[in-house]
Amino acid sequence: MAYGDRVIQQDLTFTVRRGEIFVIMGGSGCGKSTLLRHLIGLKKPRSGTICYNGLDFWQQSPSRKRHIMRNWGILYQGGALWSSMTLAENIAVPLKEYTDLSAGQIRDVIDLKLALVGLAGFQNYYPSELSGGMRKRAGLARAMALDPEILFCDEPTSGLDPVSARRLDQLILELRDSLGATVVVVSHDLASIYTIAGNGLFLDGETGTMLATGTPQQMLDAGNLKVGEFLTRGRDIEPLS
Numbered sequence: 001m002a003y004g005d006r007v008i009q010q011d012l013t014f015t016v017r018r019g020e021i022f023v024i025m026g027g028s029g030c031g032k033s034t035l036l037r038h039l040i041g042l043k044k045p046r047s048g049t050i051c052y053n054g055l056d057f058w059q060q061s062p063s064r065k066r067h068i069m070r071n072w073g074i075l076y077q078g079g080a081l082w083s084s085m086t087l088a089e090n091i092a093v094p095l096k097e098y099t100d101l102s103a104g105q106i107r108d109v110i111d112l113k114l115a116l117v118g119l120a121g122f123q124n125y126y127p128s129e130l131s132g133g134m135r136k137r138a139g140l141a142r143a144m145a146l147d148p149e150i151l152f153c154d155e156p157t158s159g160l161d162p163v164s165a166r167r168l169d170q171l172i173l174e175l176r177d178s179l180g181a182t183v184v185v186v187s188h189d190l191a192s193i194y195t196i197a198g199n200g201l202f203l204d205g206e207t208g209t210m211l212a213t214g215t216p217q218q219m220l221d222a223g224n225l226k227v228g229e230f231l232t233r234g235r236d237i238e239p240l241s
C-alpha cells in the first residue's frame with residue numbers, strides 16, 4: 001500500500017473468515033484506515049491481490065465490482081450520515097439506489113433496521129438531534145440496510161463515552177450473531193478489541209508491515225514486544241519481554 005512513492009505497509013497476508021469479527025489494530029498513523037480503504041475498493045494496492053470469495057477484486061469488470069460492493073456495508077467514523085436528511089431518508093438512500101423495493105417496503109426495512117439498533121421511533125429525527133452514540137447506531141442501521149455479507153467499521157467507538165462504546169460493541173456482536181455478517185473493524189480501542197475481536201492483525205508504522213495476526217491472546221502469546229505493549233497498555237497484564 002503506498003501514496004505516491006511512500007510505501008505505508010507491505011507484505012500483508014491475511015484471511016478474514018466468514019462470520020468472524022476481524023480487527024485491524026495498531027498505533028496512530030500506521031496505516032489502518034489506508035488498509036480499510038483498500039479493502040472497500042477505494043484504493044488499488046500497489047502490488048498484490050485482494051480477494052473476495054476467491055475473486056481477485058481488481059481483476060473484475062466494473063459491473064462485477066459493483067455487484068461485489070453491493071454486499072458490503074460501511075460504517076464510517078462519526079456515522080457519516082447526511083445532516084440534511086432524517087434517519088429514514090438516510091437509510092432509504094442505499095435501498096433506493098440498489099433495490100427495486102416499493103416505497104412501502106422501503107419504509108418497512110427502515111423500521112426494521114432502526115429497531116435492530118435500538119432506534120425504533122426515530123425515523124423522523126435529524127442526525128443533529130441525536131447523541132454521538134445514537135448517530136453511530138443510525139450509521140450502523142444504514143450500513144446494514146442491504147443486509148451486507150461484510151460490514152466494515154472504521155473506529156466505531158471513537159468519540160463515544162465508555163457506556164455508549166460498550167453498547168456499540170454489543171450491537172456489533174449481536175448483528176454478527178443474528179445476521180451472520182462478517183465484520184472487519186479498524187480499532188485501537190482495547191476494551192472494544194477484547195470484547196469483539198475474533199481474529200485480527202497488528203500493523204506497525206515503523207517497520208511498515210504486520211507484526212502479528214490471530215486472536216488477541218495468540219498475538220500476545222507470539223511475544224512481540226510492541227504488540228504486547230499495545231495489547232496490555234493500561235491493563236493489569238505483564239508486558240511480554
Ligand SMILES: Nc1ncnc2c1ncn2[C@@H]1O[C@H](COP(=O)(O)OP(=O)(O)OP(=O)(O)O)[C@@H](O)[C@H]1O
Binds near residue numbers: 008034
Ligand atoms: N491521502 C493520503 N495521501 C498521502 N498520505 C496519506 C493519505 N492518507 C493517509 N496518508 C498517510 O499514510 C499514513 C497512514 O495513515 P492512516 O490514516 O491509514 O493511518 P491510521 O493507522 O488509520 O491512523 P489513525 O489511527 O491516526 O487514524 C500516515 O502517515 C498518513 O499521513
